[in-house]
Amino acid sequence: MKVLFSLFTLALLAACANTAEDYAKAGDWEAVGYSDGVRGKSHRNAGDFKDYSNVNINDYAQGYLKGVEEYCNPNHAYQIGLSGNYYEGVCEGTPDAQKFRMEWQRGWNDSKLGASQ
Incomplete structure (x- = not known):
């Protein structure tokens, strides 16, 4: 149990090491979604990323689902x-x-x- 908790904590820290905005600037929309999901944040839509170009909402959704699966x-x-x-x-x-x-x-x-x- 302690090992699982440690792994979860490390995953959260890794997800927080770079912010979702860092990933968005780099165009890594799956990482943006994962970062939001693993932190338990609500799913964003394309309008939430109006300040970024080349938003890939499908990659975001895929990453988000992976993150939420871990968070939940x-x-x-x-x-x-x-x-x-x-x-x-x-x-x-x-x-x-x-x-x-x-x-x-x-x-x-x-x-x-x-x-x-």
Whole structure:
């Protein structure tokens, strides 16, 4: 379990090493989507990238799905909530959506308890 958590943490750090804007400037739209998805951010549309040329929304969507698949692992949801990261509902419709949401909520509640003490 600790190994899985460490791998998840490393994946999140790697995703954050370059920002989505860095990937967009480089034209790597799959990486932009993955970066958004693995951080649990809502799916963007082509209009959200009006400042960039040559937007490939299909590559973005493909990367986003890969990122969301990693993010929506219910085994990591508690830690996401505990870290104070808001859940934007990106896991709805996935097989483990309810379990993810419950674990995230438990972590979120615990993070607020610790902050108020």
